[in-house]
Amino acid sequence: MNGDTHTHTIRVYYEDTDHGGVVYYANYLKFMERGRTEFLRSLGLELDAIDQQYGILFAVTEANIRYHRPARFNDLLQVESRITMLRGARIHFAQRVLRVADNTLLADAEIKLACTHRDGGVRRIPAPMMACLQSISEGR
Amino acid sequence: MNGDTHTHTIRVYYEDTDHGGVVYYANYLKFMERGRTEFLRSLGLELDAIDQQYGILFAVTEANIRYHRPARFNDLLQVESRITMLRGARIHFAQRVLRVADNTLLADAEIKLACTHRDGGVRRIPAPMMACLQSISEGR
């Protein structure tokens, strides 16, 4: 964690690439979810425990992603994650994927999530989790 | 093809779902790419032949996707694809994913692509391909 931005490192494997020789475009969304999960873990928030305790999941409601440069097999990537909005049932993240070797920006995205009950329907983020998230996103 | 909108049907398999019991959010981008590929095929444009002839690929430069309702295992989905912009090296698509059973809108997206040479660098869409694409997207 650097200020309010969490950083997670990812290696590109064969499974991530496509026939164009680069990382397949949908897989950046996988990388970004790994980044968000590790961000939450760094705050002590484990999504499996939260699911078991509250029966809630975080569903992506919107993803806006721009692809700047391609990642390639064996690249080491850095996923940066920062909360930009937090209210009621909603969390918005700004995320970036950079190539570690030369710090090039490969992709950036705005990802919007809603706290959702397993039985359907949006739910307010549980208070202890909200307090924890607010501590890192103060002033936003 | 219905007017300027192409339709492609997709079955949801186990591979597409996640632990939340629904289709994993990144997989809608896979479904949409299948829809675009079949759209082009319906116009006689085969991407492997185009790659071999011109050495070009279509790289996604931006994807803006909204998730409305979840798809589930064994659902039959309809992917609708329509060209909204076509100029030089660029093609923009508007795409929607619907559940066939009740015609519910599950996700919709704007996907922007650039014609790219395998050696790097943006290239104008080859003239014969452009003519073919224009025939279907007249007036846009």
Place this chain on the structure above:
Amino acid sequence: MNGDTHTHTIRVYYEDTDHGGVVYYANYLKFMERGRTEFLRSLGLELDAIDQQYGILFAVTEANIRYHRPARFNDLLQVESRITMLRGARIHFAQRVLRVADNTLLADAEIKLACTHRDGGVRRIPAPMMACLQSISEGR
């Protein structure tokens, strides 16, 4: 269905390929699962309905796969599925993936599954489903 062998056709998309220019080796297991799911559907067995009615899933316990020739982007593939053993909680399949264009064998596998309750533990295949499966795999 041709005798006791079910055939399902699959198109190779970008998502299926890797940086080596061919279909990623794990993805043949996806193709084979699609084939098994369509085999069961052709018998009137819908896995989501069976899950809802009995709370059971079919878990792969063993997969033995040989890769003969690579599939490539845009290839049309044929997945052949045949039941080779059926008893109690267990179903074994012999499956093959062929390239439609020249009928070349790309991969073949033996896949063993066990009927499993969602709460854990192996369960006998429900009698109506078993009767249905036996009708197609008579004499095996």
Place this chain on the structure above:
Amino acid sequence: MNGDTHTHTIRVYYEDTDHGGVVYYANYLKFMERGRTEFLRSLGLELDAIDQQYGILFAVTEANIRYHRPARFNDLLQVESRITMLRGARIHFAQRVLRVADNTLLADAEIKLACTHRDGGVRRIPAPMMACLQSISEGR
């Protein structure tokens, strides 16, 4: 590396799970490939550099995998990789996936690979790479 066995740790993310609440069966092959790639990296062998220098890839020719217990979302897994055969163009690996929390064996596999030229055709493993691999698999 512990004796001749390399260990690589993997976190299970949402992308890896399926609607059954467990890791999708094909994804263990992804985990095992990550394990093999990290094994080679630990010996100083980078597959992208080897591809660029020699034009070779390692293609899986056979995978025999047994699934013992399911991995679940957020589990930490350990992938163990060991070379069991090394000759000419061929490498065989024995691999296991364990859950770190309780050291339970989840899956084990025998994976056979062949050194293949990008232009097609099997090639002997380049001598410097072979020497490096032999140093770790002495006596086998």
